[in-house]
Every structure is written in structure tokens, then in C-alpha cells.
Amino acid sequence: MNATNHRWRNWKNASMQALACGCALLVIAPLGLVFYHLIKSGVGAVNWDFFTKLPKPVGELGGGMANAIVGTFVLLGNASLIGVPVGVLGGVYLSEYGSSKLNWWIRLGADVLNGVPSIIWGMVVYALVVLPMEGFSAWAGGIVLGLIMIPLIMRTTEEVLQLVPNGYREAALALGIAQWRTIVQIVVRTALKGIATGVLLALARVAGETAPLLFTAFGNRFWNHSLSDPIAVLPLQIFSYAISPYEDWHRQAWAGALVLLVLITVINFSVRVLTRDRFPSNKS
Amino acid sequence: MNTAMTTGEETNSPPARMEQQFAPVRTDVPAPRVGEATAKSAVPALAIRRLCVYFGAHQVLKEVSLDIQTRAVTAIIGPSGCGKSTFLRSINRMHELIPEARMEGEIRLFDQDIYSRLVEPVIVRRRVGMVFQKSNPFPTMSIADNVTVGLRLNGVRARSVLAERTEQSLRMAALWDEVKDRLQDPAISLSGGQQQRLCIARALAVQPDVLLMDEPASALDPLATSKIEDLILELKRNYTIVIVTHNMQQAARISDFTAFFYLGQLIEFDTTRKIFTNPTQKQTEDYVTGRFG
Amino acid sequence: MTTPATSAVPKAAASAPSLLVRHLGDRVFKWLTLLMALSVFALIALIGIELWRGSHLALEKFGWRFLTGSEWDPVNGRFGAVPFIFGTLVSSAIALLIAVPLSIASAVFLTELAPQWLRQPLTLFIELLAAVPSVILGLWGIFVMVPWLRQYLFPWLRGAFGFLPLFKGPIYGVSMLAGGIIIAIMIVPIITSVSREILRAVPGLQREAAYALGATRWEVTRIAVLSYAKKGLFGAVILGLGRALGETMAVTMVIGNRPEVAASLFAPGYTLASVIANEFTEATTDIYLNALFEVGLVLLGVTIVVNAAAQMLLKTFGGPGVRPQH
Numbered sequence: 001m002n003a004t005n006h007r008w009r010n011w012k013n014a015s016m017q018a019l020a021c022g023c024a025l026l027v028i029a030p031l032g033l034v035f036y037h038l039i040k041s042g043v044g045a046v047n048w049d050f051f052t053k054l055p056k057p058v059g060e061l062g063g064g065m066a067n068a069i070v071g072t073f074v075l076l077g078n079a080s081l082i083g084v085p086v087g088v089l090g091g092v093y094l095s096e097y098g099s100s101k102l103n104w105w106i107r108l109g110a111d112v113l114n115g116v117p118s119i120i121w122g123m124v125v126y127a128l129v130v131l132p133m134e135g136f137s138a139w140a141g142g143i144v145l146g147l148i149m150i151p152l153i154m155r156t157t158e159e160v161l162q163l164v165p166n167g168y169r170e171a172a173l174a175l176g177i178a179q180w181r182t183i184v185q186i187v188v189r190t191a192l193k194g195i196a197t198g199v200l201l202a203l204a205r206v207a208g209e210t211a212p213l214l215f216t217a218f219g220n221r222f223w224n225h226s227l228s229d230p231i232a233v234l235p236l237q238i239f240s241y242a243i244s245p246y247e248d249w250h251r252q253a254w255a256g257a258l259v260l261l262v263l264i265t266v267i268n269f270s271v272r273v274l275t276r277d278r279f280p281s282n283k284s
Numbered sequence: 285m286n287t288a289m290t291t292g293e294e295t296n297s298p299p300a301r302m303e304q305q306f307a308p309v310r311t312d313v314p315a316p317r318v319g320e321a322t323a324k325s326a327v328p329a330l331a332i333r334r335l336c337v338y339f340g341a342h343q344v345l346k347e348v349s350l351d352i353q354t355r356a357v358t359a360i361i362g363p364s365g366c367g368k369s370t371f372l373r374s375i376n377r378m379h380e381l382i383p384e385a386r387m388e389g390e391i392r393l394f395d396q397d398i399y400s401r402l403v404e405p406v407i408v409r410r411r412v413g414m415v416f417q418k419s420n421p422f423p424t425m426s427i428a429d430n431v432t433v434g435l436r437l438n439g440v441r442a443r444s445v446l447a448e449r450t451e452q453s454l455r456m457a458a459l460w461d462e463v464k465d466r467l468q469d470p471a472i473s474l475s476g477g478q479q480q481r482l483c484i485a486r487a488l489a490v491q492p493d494v495l496l497m498d499e500p501a502s503a504l505d506p507l508a509t510s511k512i513e514d515l516i517l518e519l520k521r522n523y524t525i526v527i528v529t530h531n532m533q534q535a536a537r538i539s540d541f542t543a544f545f546y547l548g549q550l551i552e553f554d555t556t557r558k559i560f561t562n563p564t565q566k567q568t569e570d571y572v573t574g575r576f577g
Numbered sequence: 578m579t580t581p582a583t584s585a586v587p588k589a590a591a592s593a594p595s596l597l598v599r600h601l602g603d604r605v606f607k608w609l610t611l612l613m614a615l616s617v618f619a620l621i622a623l624i625g626i627e628l629w630r631g632s633h634l635a636l637e638k639f640g641w642r643f644l645t646g647s648e649w650d651p652v653n654g655r656f657g658a659v660p661f662i663f664g665t666l667v668s669s670a671i672a673l674l675i676a677v678p679l680s681i682a683s684a685v686f687l688t689e690l691a692p693q694w695l696r697q698p699l700t701l702f703i704e705l706l707a708a709v710p711s712v713i714l715g716l717w718g719i720f721v722m723v724p725w726l727r728q729y730l731f732p733w734l735r736g737a738f739g740f741l742p743l744f745k746g747p748i749y750g751v752s753m754l755a756g757g758i759i760i761a762i763m764i765v766p767i768i769t770s771v772s773r774e775i776l777r778a779v780p781g782l783q784r785e786a787a788y789a790l791g792a793t794r795w796e797v798t799r800i801a802v803l804s805y806a807k808k809g810l811f812g813a814v815i816l817g818l819g820r821a822l823g824e825t826m827a828v829t830m831v832i833g834n835r836p837e838v839a840a841s842l843f844a845p846g847y848t849l850a851s852v853i854a855n856e857f858t859e860a861t862t863d864i865y866l867n868a869l870f871e872v873g874l875v876l877l878g879v880t881i882v883v884n885a886a887a888q889m890l891l892k893t894f895g896g897p898g899v900r901p902q903h
Binding site for chain 2: 165167168170171172173174175176177178179181185186189190192
């Protein structure tokens with residue numbers, strides 16, 4: 001290798017590294033911009049009123065998104081009622097029982113479900129729940145979010161249970177403990193933290209879902225008094241305010257977005273804290 | 285390496301035995317006669333007849349028959365892959381956890397067929413306890429909870445019973461003095477040797493009839509190992525113990541009877557003294573003198 | 578050595594306790610968990626059935642002409658899906674063109690080239706971006722990105738490349754190009770993280786061999802890592818495509834929502850997902866609603882096929898530890 005070739009290779013090496021670095025920075029730029037604008041435009045409108053007042057009628061200034069914030073939590077709670085039991089128990093089956101053939105098909109099914117666009121879920125629940133109930137409702141919203149959570153939680157639960165060393169199962173069975181008790185009170189208990197992590201991640205994921213709620217929960221200008229009525233949810237409120245022509249509503253949309261993003265970030269952050277006392281792996 | 289001559293006897297190898305052909309243990313008789321030792325009780329703890337274990341098409345154990353005497357230590361020795369662990373696990377039906385496992389033959393625990401169609405494996409495992417090679421106390425539980433988990437998950441709730449059994453089992457496992465002041469500490473805060481003794485206490489707490497041990501000290505340092513061995517010698521006063529070990533000196537030190545397995549067959553079963561000083565089978569002699577293994 | 582208490586004497590010497598008991602708990606639990614696991618099949622069937630039932634009127638009336646008709650006229654009852662198919666394909670294509678080079682370059686940077694202290698925080702940022710909901714990105718899109726595009730980027734593009742039909746025509750801001758860009762921002766995190774896993778799965782031996790030949794860091798990456806991981810990376814790209822096809826909210830907010838097929842990237846567009854989001858609650862007639870359901874059927878079909886292809890690629894070429902996350 002002569003000197004010129006060497007210099008050219010070095011130059012190319014350096015410039016490629018710079019290029020790659022630039023791409024990485026370009027990738028995180030939108031995040032930085034989004035955060036910046038969220039804070040700039042939203043912080044002003046996040047005040048006590050925002051958290052406690054209902055939306056004002058069209059054209060009037062002021063008001064808040066209290067009902068939407070509460071509504072989000074209501075829907076997340078409802079969704080967990082469906083998503084957590086079905087997802088966790090299904091994950092238990094995949095990990096602890098079943099033939100490898102059947103399990104392969106189930107996993108495939110779960111992966112297919114995970115790839116279905118959320119708006120399609122909304123259409124299905126519309127046909128199944130909204131039409132028979134003759135109206136939009138919190139039930140429908142909770143059901144659609146819960147259904148989306150099922151395949152997510154199933155896969156994460158299975159993964160986490162597989163990590164529990166077999167020695168624990170053997171020790172428990174050798175003590176004459178019934179298999180189902182072994183699974184529930186030894187294996188699942190050992191993996192509880194990981195399962196909780198999976199549930200939290202699924203919650204963070206569906207907390208931001210808007211499309212399926214457009215025609216299930218539908219949104220509500222007032223407090224929701226019955227789960228059979230439409231209910232306001234943060235993402236829906238943000239969307240309808242954002243596409244409206246009113247400046248004040250735009251401001252509130254930013255505030256709502258800030259609150260929603262903080263909520264999701266808090267959930268993700270607590271997941272990191274939960275998984276912190278594992279042994280740190282040598283990730284590059 | 286030295287032969288197991290803890291008794292100080294010499295190994296007599298008369299020239300005639302050099303020509304002795306290898307003869308497999310006869311299986312047409314009910315049970316091999318146990319050397320010179322007298323049985324400690326009339327009914328053997330375990331009576332195993334013509335046991336065969338298959339994993340799929342592969343036969344791992346071939347026509348094994350022997351009696352395990354009560355309140356004695358029986359050691360199972362043999363080179364890797366000879367089926368010792370499979371044999372041990374067939375006694376508490378743990379081999380059934382492997383999907384393609386199949387067995388033929390009979391095992392009777394105090395004259396009750398443990399493979400009868402009416403018997404659930406769970407019940408067998410409550411009567412036959414097992415300690416594993418790698419200690420595995422349950423990580424989410426305290427020391428005390430680990431000891432009583434077998435009782436609690438089988439329905440025993442009375443606090444007094446649990447407390448009494450905890451102390452009893454930990455004493456029997458020679459761990460009580462070390463942990464009595466920190467019973468609520470997490471079990472994984474103990475050292476390796478202590479964890480293994482905890483696992484023994486856990487197995488003893490359900491009051492099994494027989495205790496199976498699969499190389500219990502192989503993952504421990506010599507000091508911890510000797511503690512476990514002392515423990516076993518103490519336990520055999522009240523328990524029937526079957527121990528698999530690849531450490532022949534250990535077998536010679538602590539066991540009363542020894543069974544030598546090779547390639548899935550029981551080659552010889554006799555008192556430990558006889559196996560290690562004057563075995564009848566050439567393969568046994570070759571193994572215990574270190575010619576292969 | 579402490580002496581064992583007398584109650585430790587095994588009861589074996591006396592009558593051996595019975596070994597005969599039945600266990601119901603095991604059976605019940607196994608069936609319960611099986612039922613829950615089989616729910617995935619029930620859900621898939623449910624989705625297919627409901628979409629089919631919901632669209633049967635339109636299916637009967639239009640048949641295959643639905644996929645070739647380019648007129649979407651709810652008032653007169655004429656429904657053709659071509660504008661949306663066009664919009665979905667074009668916006669996804671734009672998104673891939675932008676996102677794939679950026680993502681793979683970032684993945685390469687993160688796994689091969691970046692200094693150790695930078696890797697964790699950078700990865701964290703990208704995962705944070707993945708967690709931003711579509712509607713929030715759409716909000717930023719409407720009020721920040723689109724005005725900026727309208728004022729700066731688009732006029733510049735028209736000035737520089739206006740001879741191409743792609744960059745002709747009036748500039749509104751909301752446009753096919755804006756839709757493509759915002760989808761790109763949404764799919765970059767997932768392509769990056771899956772690519773990272775694939776690159777990390779490349780055995781160290783390959784890299785070592787290249788280093789031993791005196792290659793520079795970039796050359797090692799190019800020769801030993803990228804060419805080995807080509808097929809897996811392709812799977813990551815297809816996964817990104819699957820995600821792009823289903824993007825709804827952010828796209829709806831910046832694409833303009835006009836059901837037309839136009840050559841210019843500055844023209845507003847409409848995607849399969851957007852039309853459902855916008856018009857579902859406005860659908861006044863049965864045939865209208867059925868047509869929207871049929872749009873959903875098309876979207877579902879396309880998404881499932883693309884995702885299945887991605888899964889297959891990743892499972893075959895992705896190496897261990899690569900889990901196609903959504």
C-alpha cells in the first residue's frame with residue numbers, strides 16, 4: 001500500500017464516520033425540535049385551570065382538559081382489565097406449556113396482530129360494540145385499547161418467563177408442589193418485575209393511540225358519568241383542537257400534548273428504573 | 285489416583301480375576317444379594333425391578349434392579365453419561381418432565397408402586413425429596429419462606445407448625461445456628477454452601493421418606509463440601525438417602541452401599557467396602573481404580 | 578451437630594401413606610391459559626369477519642372496480658380506492674427514501690463507529706422518539722413543520738428542481754411530501770433499533786478478520802458487517818414499510834386530505850388510513866360506511882402481507898436476539 005492510497009483510505013474513513021454521525025444527529029433532531037416546541041407553546045397554557053376545568057364552548061376562551069385527562073386514565077384502567085389477564089395468561093401458556101408447533105402458530109398470530117394498524121382495530125370494535133350499544137362509549141374505547149395490548153403483553157410475558165432458570169421449576173416440582181402452583185407462585189412470582197415492565201410498556205404504547213378511539217370513545221365535552229357514554233381522552237382532544245380554527249384551542253392542544261408526553265415518558269422512565277437492578281449487560 | 289482405601293485394607297487382586305470375563309448383573313432373580321451387610325429393615329425403602337428408561341428411541345437405562353435400604357446412604361457412581369442422574373430422577377418421576385421420556389419396569393416405595401396409574405407424580409415427589417447439583421433457593425423469598433414453601437404451597441397454614449418445622453429442618457441441615465437471627469433475610473444473601481444446606485432443609489421440611497441428592501457438593505469448595513458430607517452422615521440416622529456422585533472418594537467416605545452404573549446398566553451393587561476394595565466385576569474394579577472414567 | 582427432633586423420624590416405618598390423589602388444579606389452569614393464548618386466533622378471525630361483513634355492500638356493488646376506480650364521490654355514491662392506494666404507496670415510498678439511509682447510517686454509527694460514552698444516551702434518545710405518539714408529532718407537523726416547508730424548503734425545491742413534474746404546481750404546505758416526511762420521522766426509530774440488533778448479531782470474527790487485514794474502521798464496517806447483514810437489514814426496511822403503511826394520525830394532519838392522484842409532491846394527498854380516520858364518523862349512508870370498511874380491508878391486506886414478509890426476512894436473516902418489535 002502506498003502513501004497516497006493510505007491517505008485516501010484514511011480520509012474516506014474519517015468522512016464516512018462524520019457522515020454517519022451526522023445522520024444520527026439528524027435522526028434525533030426532530031425529537032429535540034418536538035420537545036422544544038412542546039415546551040415553548042405548551043408550558044404557557046398548562047396551568048391549574050387546564051387540569052381542573054372542562055372545555056369551554058366554541059369561541060370562548062379558557063377552560064381546560066380535566067375530563068380528557070381523567071378519561072385517559074379511565075380508559076387505560078379499562079384496557080388493563082382485558083389486556084393484562086388475557087396477555088399474561090396467554091404468555092404463561094406459551095412459555096410453560098404447549099407443543100412447539102402450536103406455540104409457533106400462536107406466536108405468529110400474535111405478531112400478525114401486533115402489525116395490524118390501530119385504526120382497523122377501531123373499525124372492528126365499532127362493529128362489535130358501538131353498533132350493538134347504539135352509541136360511542138368508554139367501554140368501546142377501553143375494549144379496543146385492551147385488545148391492542150393483548151398480543152404485546154403476551155409476547156413480553158413469554159420472553160420474561162423463559163428467562164427464569166429451569167432450576168427453580170425443578171426444585172419446586174421436586175418438593176411435590178403442583179405444576180400450576182409452581183408456575184403461579186414460583187415462576188411468575190420470580191418474573192413479576194419483568195411482567196410488570198411489559199404491562200407498563202404496553203400501557204405507554206396505547207396511551208397515545210388516537211385513531212382507534214375516533215369512533216369508539218369518540219370524545220366528550222363534559223364529564224363522563226357512565227361508562228356507556230362517550231368519553232373525552234387526551235389524544236382525541238389534542239387532535240380535535242389541533243385541526244380546529246381557534247387560536248386558543250391550538251394553545252390548549254400544545255398543553256395537552258405536553259401533558260400526554262410527560263405521562264408517557266414517566267411510564268417509560270419507571271420501566272427503566274424497574275429494570276435497573278439487573279446486571280448491566282455489555283451492550284455496545 | 286489412590287483407590288478408596290479409607291479402611292486401610294489392601295486391594296487383593298488375585299491373578300485369576302484378570303481372566304474373569306465381564307458378566308452383566310443377572311436380572312432373572314428378584315434382587316441382587318447385598319454382600320455381607322444385614323438389611324436395616326425388612327422392607328427396603330425402594331425396590332426397583334427391571335427399570336428401563338427411554339428418551340424417544342434412545343434407551344438410557346437398561347433393566348436396572350436393586351433394593352435401596354432404609355436409613356442408609358446408597359451412592360450411585362459411574363462415568364458421565366452412564367444414566368446415574370436419569371436413574372435418580374426416575375425415583376421421584378422427575379424424568380417425566382422431558383416430553384419423550386418413557387419407562388418400563390417397576391419401582392416400589394415401601395411396597396407401593398409409584399408408577400401406578402392411580403398415583404400422581406406430585407404425590408410421589410412429596411414423599412421423595414430431591415436436592416440438586418446447583419443450589420436453587422427461590423430468589424423472591426426469605427430464608428424462612430424458602431424452608432416452608434413446600435408446606436405452604438401444599439396447604440399447611442398453621443403458623444406454629446411452620447415455625448416449628450422451620451427450626452427443625454434448619455437444625456437438621458446444620459444451618460440453624462448460622463441463620464437463626466436472620467430468617468427474614470433474602471435466601472440469596474447466603475453463601476453457596478449455605479444455600480445448598482438451605483435447599484436440603486427445604487427438602488427435609490416436607491418430611492420425605494427418601495432423600496435424593498444429585499451431586500449436591502460438586503459446585504462447592506472443599507470446606508463447604510465436607511460440611512455437606514458430615515450432614516449426610518448425620519441425616520442417615522433418620523433418612524434413606526440416595527446420592528449420585530462422580531467423586532469416588534466422597535462415595536467411599538459417606539455411603540453404606542454403592543451401585544456402579546455403566547452405559548445405562550447396573551454393573552454391580554454391594555456394600556461400599558466391598559465395591560471399593562474387592563469388587564466382583566472387572567469393570568467396577570477398573571472404574572474405582574481409575575483405569576477409566 | 579444438633580440432634581434432630583423425634584418428629585423428624587420419617588413415618589415410613591409405620592404404614593406408608595396413600596399415594597392416590599387427584600389434582601384438578603393443573604388441568605383447569607392449563608386449559609385456562611390455553612384459552613387465553615388461543616384468543617389471538619379468535620381476534621384475527623374477528624378482524625377478518627367484521628371487516629368483511631362491514632364492507633359487503635360495497636364489495637357486491639363495486640367488486641374489483643373498487644381497486645381501479647379513481648373517483649371518491651360520497652355524494653353521488655361513487656367510490657374508488659385508487660387515490661388512497663396511490664397516496665399510501667407514494668407517501669410510504671418517500672418515507673422509506675428518507676428514513677432508510679438515515680436509519681441504517683445511524684445504526685452503523687451506534688454499533689460500529691460511535692465512541693462508547695455516546696452510545697447509551699443516543700440510543701435512549703432514539704427510543705424516546707419511538708415513544709412519541711403519532712398525534713403529537715402531527716401537532717408539531719401542522720404548526721411547525723408545514724409552515725416551515727411552505728416558507729423555505731418547498732420554494733427552494735421548486736426553484737432548484739422545478740423542471741421536474743414532481744416539483745411543479747402550487748404550494749400549500751400540506752402535501753404528499755409533508756406526509757412522507759412525517760412518516761419518515763415516525764419510522765426512523767424502529768428501523769434504527771432493529772438494524773442495530775442485526776448489526777450487533779454479526780459475529781465478531783468477521784470484524785476481526787477484516788481488522789487483521791489492516792482495514793480502516795469504515796472498511797471493516799463496509800466489508801465485514803454491512804455485506805453480512807444485508808438481508809437482515811432488508812428485513813428491517815420492510816418492517817419499517819409495514820409501520821409506514823399503517824400510520825394514521827400524523828399523516829392525516831399534514832397530508833392535505835384531498836382524494837386526487839397528482840404528479841406533484843406539493844399537491845395534497847390522501848392515504849387509506851387517513852380517509853378512514855377523517856370520514857368514518859361522517860359517513861351518512863350505508864354504502865359510504867361499507868366503502869370505508871372496504872378501504873380498511875385493503876389496508877389490512879396490504880399491511881399483513883408486508884409485515885409477514887418482514888417477519889420472515891428477520892427470522893431467517895436477522896440472527897439471534899432480533900425481535901421484530903412494533
